[in-house]
Amino acid sequence: MYKLMIADDEALEREGLEMMTRRMLPDMFTYVHAENGRKAIQLAEEERPDFIFMDIKMPGIQGLDAIREIRKRQPEARVVLVTAHDFFAYAKEAVSLGVKEYILKPAKREELLEVLHRLMTEKEGERSRRAEELVLREKLSRLLPLVENELTLMLMTDCVLETDLSHLTGLAGLQWSTGYAMVLVFPLGEAGWEVFRQVRQELYNSFKVYAKSRLACMVSPLLGNKIAVMVPVAERGAGFTQRVEAVRRGEEFLDYVQNRFGLTPIIGIGPLSEGVHGLRDSYRAASLSASAVPSDAQLRIRHAEDMRQPEEQELAAELEQGLLEALRRQQAEEARWRIGQILDSLFAIAPGDMIRCRNEVCAMLLSAARRLPVRVPRELLAELAAAEGEETLRHAAGEQVERLLAAMSAEREQRQQHVIERAKRYMEQWYKTDVSMEQTAESVNLSPYYFSKVFKQYTGENFTDYLTRLRIGEAKRLLADGELSFKEICYEVGYNDPNYFSRIFKKTTGVTPTEYRQQGAE
Structure with a gap:
């Protein structure tokens, strides 16, 4: 019908x-x-x-x-x-x-009947085509996981089959020109392995659903204690930008597995590669990064381009640590001096080798940024990655340090702003009582001295003036309402002495409470 x-x-x-x-x-x-x-x-x-x-x-x-x-x-x-x-x-x-x-x-009857017959014929044809499409879609949906498994296993095991890799990616619905591989390696220690063995099927199923809900990707079968994720990238962009994004994805995956299953895998990330066949190289690099023993044993997310050669590590560690500490303390002048020192050392070690110098400073800034409590700024990443000369690289690196400092300052300000908003809500809730600055500071877990300083900075008023404004504002409303007596209003807004309340009210508004009520009546 x-x-x-x-x-x-x-x-x-x-x-x-x-x-x-x-x-x-x-x-x-x-x-x-x-x-x-x-x-x-x-x-x-x-x-x-x-x-x-x-x-x-x-x-x-x-x-x-x-x-x-x-x-x-x-x-x-x-x-x-x-x-x-x-x-x-x-x-x-x-x-x-x-x-x-x-x-x-x-x-006309005949004309109407002819039109209706044509409409119904078209509608039935459309329903038949839709039914056929649904049948084909259902068959394809059953086939796609097999195609994805086949493709990812071919990339992981480097096997050669008659089936073309690009044909398989087409079947899987992925237009692949550039991308990278990510490998999750789960613990083989006795305790960790026992937990992993018990939850491996549930872990694989839930992780695959989670990964695909976050981005378009292919997820391999669980091969031993490894899961590979192949991630296409729509635009090549700056290499540094893509590395930041890849590490951020790795952090999301690590958090999910830790929170859901209590396991802490090591995640290796390969470099961007061109074409489907380049994914093999990216996967190998990701696997090597995950299995390497880095200088920082706590580093659970390892990008292949961050894993430096042993002869470079001594210089990198010292210079990077100095820059990181200056950024953490938000010492702008020292941070600028540190990045200049890093560039001087790089140009002295590898004179004329711009590719190596550029990659080194990119890697150091990425590594430092990952250890700071901010999102990595991206505005100048393209300029940094594309720098061709020493002066251009110095300028871009210096600008990047400024962006990191600005991001940390903004993040700190946002945290303080949030604290002050919480304090204001606390005062709005308790201003009718004998609330003190010490109590308010304690409610937001700050010392009274620091709270007083930050409160004045963000509100433009000291604690007492802000509290008085809250109380007098409510008193004006109650006076205009006319239902309560002057003395009742005094106690209602947090004052214990009517005479003191009257003095504060006049000092704030220019009139006494009685005069204010009379003005409202007039």
Whole structure:
């Protein structure tokens, strides 16, 4: 059974069309009537009719305008124009709206029957095609996990098959030009392995769902104690930017596995690679990074480009640590001097080797940024990665340090702002009591001295003035209301002495409470 909406401002026309249709095609339609364009738009959204008979000329919203609105929400509905006028005057606009049928008033039985038969034939054909598409989609959905497993295993095991890798990525629905591999390696220690062995199936299933909900990627089968994630990247962009994004993804995956299963894998991340075949190299680099023994044994997320060669480590560790400490203390001058020292050392060790110097300073800044409580700024990453000369690299690196300092300062300010907002909410809750600055500072876990300083910085008032403003504001409201006496208002807003309250009120407003009430009465 189909649903037919008849939109016409004349009730007799609507009823006549319904009666004619019922007689010709009994039990074939349910009917919805709309007396104007506005009602037609509303009912089309609520009832979702299969077919719509729309009068062109109606009061208010005209038929073509109503069709335009209905098409936005229900493009699959088939519309027939019903008009007493020459249809060709409206043909161009109607065709642009997808209208292919029209009926001239008064409708003839044969013409109406012919139009309805064509509409129903088209609708049935559409339903058949949709059913076939759903069957094919269901078959493909069952096939896709097998394709994904096949492709990821080929990349992990470096096996060669007759099937082309690009053909498999096409079947998996991934347009792959650039991407990287990430490897999660789970602990082999006796205690960790026992936990892993018990939850491995659930871990794999839930992690795969989680990873795919976060980004378009391929997730390999659990091979021993490894899971590989192949991540396509839409735009190549700056290498430093992509490394930051890859590490951030790794942190998300690490948090998920730790929180859900209590396991702490090591996550290796390979470099960006060109094409599907380049993923093999990225996967190898990710695996090597995960299995290497870094100088920082607590480093659970290891990007291949961060894993420096042994001969470079001594210099890098000392210089990077100095820069990191200066950034942590937000010592801007020292941080600028440190990045200059790093560049001087790099240019002395590798004179003329811009690629090595650029990669080194990128790696140091990335490593330092990962250890700071801020999101890595990205505005200048492209400039940093593309620097061609010494001066350009110095400028870009210095600007990047400034961005890190600014980000840390903003993050610190945001934390302090949050603390002050909590303190203000506490004062708004308790200002009617004998609340003190010490109590408020304790509520946000700050010392009274530091709280006083920060509170004045962010509000422009000291604690006492802000508290007084809260109390006097409430007193003014109660005085204007007129229901409470002066003494009752005094106690209601947190003062114990009416005389003191009166003095504070006059000092703040310029008038006594009695004068304020009288002014309001006048």
